[in-house]
């Protein structure tokens with residue numbers, strides 16, 4: 243759950259960075275709705291971490307700042323790319339959540355319920371971003387993003 247929480251901290255950074263620089267004339271409202279749902283995710287993960295008596299990642303400020311800069315940069319590249327970036331990020335998050343759901347025990351119903359709802363929301367964010375003109379990112383960019391999230395998940399798991 244610490245990894246998921248850090249992921250949601252990063253989602254805050256991404257959406258806020260993007261909101262700062264992206265024009266998004268037609269979709270601003272939709273993106274703000276997504277950002278509100280990301281805030282719910284953050285709260286759920288934090289509560290669950292507390293219930294489990296686990297600590298948050300000490301590197302959360304780093305994840306936040308990095309994601310904010312990436313979101314702001316994506317926003318500067320134009321809506322097509324910044325929405326494409328959101329879509330790809332959310333697709334990768336859905337794959338991560340799937341893997342995580344497969345690896346946690348059936349007994350942990352509370353964590354599962356949170357992850358299931360997050361998965362539904364993240365998939366919807368991806369669909370919305372594509373629907374409003376998000377471009378398919380080049381494969382090397384997708385690979386780089388996957389690599390970065392791997393580093394992040396491994397690190398947040400420990401620290």
Ligand SMILES: [Fe+2]
Pocket residue numbers: 250253279280283360364
């Ligand atoms: Fe989320």
Ligand SMILES: [Fe+2]
Pocket residue numbers: 253276280332363364367
């Ligand atoms: Fe999302």
